[in-house]
Amino acid sequence: MNIFGGKFDFILHSIGMSPNVRKDIPYEQTSYENMLKTFDISALSFHRVLQTAYKLDAIDEWGSVVALSYVAAQRTLSGYNDMGDAKALLESIARSFGYIYGRDRRVRINTVSQSPTPTTAGSGIHGFDSLIDFSERMSPLGNASAEECADYCVSLFSDLTKKVTMQNLFHDGGFSSMGMSLKAIEQYQKSFDECDCKENE
Numbered sequence: 684m685n686i687f688g689g690k691f692d693f694i695l696h697s698i699g700m701s702p703n704v705r706k707d708i709p710y711e712q713t714s715y716e717n718m719l720k721t722f723d724i725s726a727l728s729f730h731r732v733l734q735t736a737y738k739l740d741a742i743d744e745w746g747s748v749v750a751l752s753y754v755a756a757q758r759t760l761s762g763y764n765d766m767g768d769a770k771a772l773l774e775s776i777a778r779s780f781g782y783i784y785g786r787d788r789r790v791r792i793n794t795v796s797q798s799p800t801p802t803t804a805g806s807g808i809h810g811f812d813s814l815i816d817f818s819e820r821m822s823p824l825g826n827a828s829a830e831e832c833a834d835y836c837v838s839l840f841s842d843l844t845k846k847v848t849m850q851n852l853f854h855d856g857g858f859s860s861m862g863m864s865l866k867a868i869e870q871y872q873k874s875f876d877e878c879d880c881k882e883n884e
């Protein structure tokens with residue numbers, strides 16, 4: 684607040700880290716300490732930021748807060764490990780604090796559930812390249828890029844979205860509403876054609 688000379692108009696939470704993902708430790712073999720660290724860094728940090736800003740009354744009226752999430756909060760995706768649990772907690776914190784901030788400060792809080800995106804954190808996910816390819820084929824509009832994610836966040840920081848709060852907003856080219864696409868099924872079928880797997884007999 685000293686640096687900006689007043690209250691904040693918006694805050695973006697963009698932090699994620701799982702020791703299990705980083706060290707390739709499977710979900711069923713995690714330690715209690717590793718899981719706590721995942722939740723602490725990836726989800727509880729959001730609570731701390733919001734709680735601190737609340738105590739300091741640091742966000743202007745009609746301000747906006749966004750945290751970045753992923754569809755693994757709702758659906759299990761192989762390799763995403765305990766980050767799925769962390770994202771579920773992150774989205775829940777957005778709703779819990781969204782109520783308090785809306786009621787007391789006229790500030791909105793949302794999460795943006797973004798397509799898989801090649802970044803340092805993303806690339807740590809086991810089988811990440813295949814995940815990107817799969818969701819590209821499954822999404823009618825294709826994966827959303829990092830730049831497109833930034834554009835969407837800007838729209839949520841603008842006054843044009845001032846009554847949107849406590850939402851998890853999918854920014855994923857339609858992936859989260861799909862069951863199976865033609866593009867994905869063609870690739871799936873090709874994998875049988877190219878091998879002599881039993882399933883193809």
Ligand SMILES: NC(=O)c1ccc[n+]([C@@H]2O[C@H](COP(=O)([O-])OP(=O)(O)OC[C@H]3O[C@@H](n4cnc5c(N)ncnc54)[C@H](O)[C@@H]3O)[C@@H](O)[C@H]2O)c1
Nearest residue numbers: 697698699700724751752753797798799800802803804805
């Ligand atoms: N990359 C994807 O596919 C994808 C998809 C959906 C959501 N997200 C989310 O987007 C957000 C940003 O991740 P990214 O993909 O841009 O990767 P990134 O590696 O660029 O960003 C992760 C950030 O977390 C920070 N961080 C890690 N541990 C920290 C700690 N202990 N204290 C403070 N900061 C810490 C890192 O410094 C880094 O800036 C994360 O919440 C991630 O889960 C990513």
